[in-house]
Amino acid sequence: AQSVTQPDIHITVSEGASLELRCNYSxxxxxYLFWYVQSPGQGLQLLLKYFSGDTLVQGIKGFExxxxxxxxxxxxxxxxxxxxxxxxxxxxxxxYGGSQGNLIFGKGTKLSVKP
Amino acid sequence: KAGVTQTPRYLIKTRGQQVTLSCSPISGHRSxSWYQQTPGQGLQFLFEYFxxTQRNKGNFPGRFSGRQFSNSRSEMNVxxxxxxxxxxxxxxxxxxxxAGVETQYFGPGTRLLVL
Numbered sequence: 001a002q003s004v005t006q007p008d009i010h011i012t013v014s015e016g017a018s019l020e021l022r023c024n025y026s027x028x029x030x031x032y033l034f035w036y037v038q039s040p041g042q043g044l045q046l047l048l049k050y051f052s053g054d055t056l057v058q059g060i061k062g063f064e065x066x067x068x069x070x071x072x073x074x075x076x077x078x079x080x081x082x083x084x085x086x087x088x089x090x091x092x093x094x095x096y097g098g099s100q101g102n103l104i105f106g107k108g109t110k111l112s113v114k115p
Numbered sequence: 116k117a118g119v120t121q122t123p124r125y126l127i128k129t130r131g132q133q134v135t136l137s138c139s140p141i142s143g144h145r146s147x148s149w150y151q152q153t154p155g156q157g158l159q160f161l162f163e164y165f166x167x168t169q170r171n172k173g174n175f176p177g178r179f180s181g182r183q184f185s186n187s188r189s190e191m192n193v194x195x196x197x198x199x200x201x202x203x204x205x206x207x208x209x210x211x212x213x214a215g216v217e218t219q220y221f222g223p224g225t226r227l228l229v230l
Contacts, residue, residue, distance in 0.1 A: 034218075036221070041223075041226075042223055042224070043119070043121075043205055043221040043222050043223040043224050044205065044207075044221040045221070046218060046219075046220065049218060090158065094217075102148055102160065102163055102171065102219070103148075103150075103158075103160065103207075103219060104160075105157060105158040106157075107157045108157065
């Protein structure tokens with residue numbers, strides 16, 4: 001079955017430091033990949049998506065992600081973290097429906113930012 | 116354009132009651148999906164509607180049901196509430212069907228507490 005793994009449950013970084021959130025997926029075909037962010041008590045906001053083409057995709061708020069087929073990974077990066085980036089981040093794989101639905105999410109990585 | 120709206124935002128019910136949650140998609144979007152988010156299980160797909168038809172359903176009991184109206188607004192209903200139904204219920208809309216390969220935009224969610 002298709003799955004998404006985010007190995008890090010909780011990460012703490014200092015403000016201004018770089019960030020990398022890991023995401024690995026298991027999917028037989030070409031994946032459609034997404035990163036979403038969720039602030040406390042809020043819904044999910046799309047940061048970026050990969051459908052095809054350039055494997056380095058740029059998103060909002062200064063985030064980028066790189067698709068590596070050989071490693072089945074889609075890691076999210078930001079060169080300099082701001083305190084407002086503290087939130088929970090979800091990686092997801094898009095499917096063509098079925099009982100797993102249209103998006104399979106990882107369990108999320110909670111990001112804390114130290115001043 | 117207004118984003119996805121969900122009502123009510125918060126709800127408290129007791130076991131055995133039933134509840135109806137509402138979702139209004141972004142104008143022009145025809146696909147609506149519902150997700151349940153809990154700390155233990157994460158984000159789980161409930162169902163997807165497109166053009167008033169249920170296209171996909173997740174692995175939830177029959178107590179969970181939904182529908183979509185001609186204006187694309189959607190409702191989900193949970194009957195005979197159980198304590199384990201306490202969760203954040205998220206609605207997402209996308210332009211077309213095959214929502215997994217379309218970008219889904221999420222609402223703020225309805226937080227349901229079952230006592």
